[in-house]
Amino acid sequence: MPESGVAALEARHLTLSWDGEHVVVSDASLRLDPGEVVCMVGKSGCGKTTILHALSGLTMPREGRVLLHGEDVTGRPGRVSYMLQKDLLLPSKTIVDNVSLPLVVRGMPKAEAREKAAPLFERFGLAGCERLWPSQLSGGMRQRAAFLRTYLMGNDVMLLDEPFSALDALTRVDMRDWYCRMAKELRIATLAITHDVDEAVSMANRIYVLEGTPSAGDPSRIRAELRVPRGEKDLSSAEFALTEEFLACKRQVLSLLGR
Numbered sequence: 001m002p003e004s005g006v007a008a009l010e011a012r013h014l015t016l017s018w019d020g021e022h023v024v025v026s027d028a029s030l031r032l033d034p035g036e037v038v039c040m041v042g043k044s045g046c047g048k049t050t051i052l053h054a055l056s057g058l059t060m061p062r063e064g065r066v067l068l069h070g071e072d073v074t075g076r077p078g079r080v081s082y083m084l085q086k087d088l089l090l091p092s093k094t095i096v097d098n099v100s101l102p103l104v105v106r107g108m109p110k111a112e113a114r115e116k117a118a119p120l121f122e123r124f125g126l127a128g129c130e131r132l133w134p135s136q137l138s139g140g141m142r143q144r145a146a147f148l149r150t151y152l153m154g155n156d157v158m159l160l161d162e163p164f165s166a167l168d169a170l171t172r173v174d175m176r177d178w179y180c181r182m183a184k185e186l187r188i189a190t191l192a193i194t195h196d197v198d199e200a201v202s203m204a205n206r207i208y209v210l211e212g213t214p215s216a217g218d219p220s221r222i223r224a225e226l227r228v229p230r231g232e233k234d235l236s237s238a239e240f241a242l243t244e245e246f247l248a249c250k251r252q253v254l255s256l257l258g259r
């Protein structure tokens, strides 16, 4: 159940447009509670990334507000952690310098930033990788480094744009499990965009389904908010994906998407 207290991140009645004229997303309200993983699915071009931009403060909504732990952060970037589709690690920096970059950019001396990042390497499955170059890591390890850098960027709210899409199928399954465990332990509230319905249902506590075709003048809105019936057993995402409950929920999402 959503917690009754203040949401980690809340969007109230967002109406979004790129040019101030054409509405891409209309009246979208959503919330993330501390420590929960929420996914957002919808057809290509329906406005998922547009919503993440507004939630991250990179763009100003035409209408509506964004609240971070109850504080109005509408149009104020740098308050939540936002990870783009590509890992974008800088090839000329070691992993420790890549992940501590957000702290250095904010003015922290390099040595102090490295010290702050160091204890998290183990938790992010990167122990021993501090001095390696991005090219020496596998795709999954690079993605872990990107998660750690994103985590150091802000606070306990992560916005992820298709975080696992560049990984091979098996690595993706492992990474979903790892991410969900790690996010639960660190109480990171996550909103992840994915095109993969299996991924959404296997990872999320809740799923927002978007509908609409803004390019055809039909602004997107949140069609449904589904609670994923994960049960009390604390199954990993891979284990949950083998249950009847998973299949029933997947059918429901696919039907809402018109498939």
Ligand SMILES: Nc1ncnc2c1ncn2[C@@H]1O[C@H](COP(=O)(O)OP(=O)(O)OP(=O)(O)O)[C@@H](O)[C@H]1O
Pocket (backbone or CB within 6 Å): 018, 019, 024, 042, 043, 044, 045, 046, 047, 048, 049, 050, 051, 214, 215
């Ligand atoms: N920088 C931009 N300037 C103008 N229009 C944009 C910009 N970015 C996106 N759009 C338009 O806004 C609409 C929503 O795009 P958005 O990228 O948010 O969709 P999406 O659901 O994330 O798509 P996908 O799943 O393909 O990544 C599209 O019609 C797109 O062409």
